[in-house]
Amino acid sequence: MIIIEKTTITAAILDMDGVLWRSDESLCDLKKLFSSFEQFGVKVLMATNNGLSTVDQYIYKFDKLGVQIEPWQVLTSAIAVGYLVKQQLPNGGPVYIMGEQALFSTLEEFNFYHSENEPQAVIAGLTKKFTYEMLKNTSLAIQKGIPFYFTNPDPSYPSPEGNIPGAGTILAALETASGIKAILAGKPLPFLFNVGIERLNSKPSETLVVGDRLSTDILGGQQSGCRTALVLTGISTRADYENWSPKPDLLLNNIMDLFSL
Ligand SMILES: [Mg+2]
Structure with a gap:
């Protein structure tokens, strides 16, 4: 024990x-x-x-290392943000999503889908494909006055090259551009x-x-x-x-x- x-x-x-x-x-x-x-x-x-991988990808990683785990045993910041938004929007629906594929597919399991047409919230996270265009459009969506959720605030994370920009770096850019603070899940x-x-x-x-x-x-x-x-x-x-x-x-x-x- x-x-x-x-x-x-x-x-x-x-x-x-x-x-x-x-x-x-x-x-x-x-x-x-x-x-x-x-x-x-x-x-x-x-x-x-880390919200860049899905539960299935983690199950696969564990499996390769010789350990079988169940889907309920993995929680990512993408799943956490899904639970958090669901508290406010229990029926799911259109939201403005900015992030990696794993965020889109995880939120789909909570019945949320990306739409630029009357989204009920903005949900964002780290994406390695981040561009000025994404920053601009997401910031404009946030400024419509709908709730702004973000996965997690880690400023950076370690890699073989050294510490590289994490979700918090993108969070800071969105908060700076929109002037609005995010609701965090991770x-x-x-x-x-x-x-x-x-x-x-x-x-x-x-x-x-x-x-x-x-x-x-x-x-x-x-x-x-x-x-x-x-x-x-x-x-x-x-x-x-x-x-x-x-x-x-x-x-x-x-x-x-x-x-x-
Ligand atoms: Mg760690």
């Missing part, structure tokens, strides 16, 4: 990049990780701010974690959020009332941890260390 301050952990919400893998390089033996969670009686769900807002807790049917105090970034995973986990574990296999360093408050419950060199506490 994993026990934190006398509470037995029954569920875990894992970040993927920087926790399970870095690009295509695995950071642990995934098969062993998932069988250990099962042995320890912990239900697992993955939550990522980490560090607690919303994505709250959806995860609901899917896991667990109590926040018995749910452990594992992530490599203090400002998104740990902050968001803490805000949703979960226990948190920072792993040092990704973005945040031990020095970042020393300077961070309040501290996560656990500091791990690798996620596998959870099973030898």
Whole structure:
């Protein structure tokens, strides 16, 4: 069992990049990780701010690494924004969408479709095909006074070339151009974690959020009332941890260390 301050952990919400893998390089033996969670009686769900891939693409990636997961076990910022908009527009309908294909297809599952004709909201996220034309048209749609949703605010993300522009860079451009602040769905807002807790049917105090970034995973986990574990296999360093408050419950060199506490 994993026990934190006398509470037995029954569920875990894992970040993927920087926790399970870095690009295509695995950071642990995934098969062993998932069988250990099962042995320890912990239900697992993955939550990522990366909205560029669909659930099916993640299932395929896990499958290639020897682990079978179910669709409910993956939450992306694109799915989170779908849940968030659905709260206001329960019947779906026409919305103005700017983002990658994964955002369009994910929102379709929530019965939203792209239309420039009387959209009820603007929903945007990172796209690597970003142009001035897209910025202009999306900004004009936002200025019509309909709600403006955005997937997640990460300013940049690591790549083999160094830190490259993330969703937050495009968010800043849209907010600057339109003068209107977006409603956010992804980490560090607690919303994505709250959806995860609901899917896991667990109590926040018995749910452990594992992530490599203090400002998104740990902050968001803490805000949703979960226990948190920072792993040092990704973005945040031990020095970042020393300077961070309040501290996560656990500091791990690798996620596998959870099973030898
Ligand atoms: Mg990460």
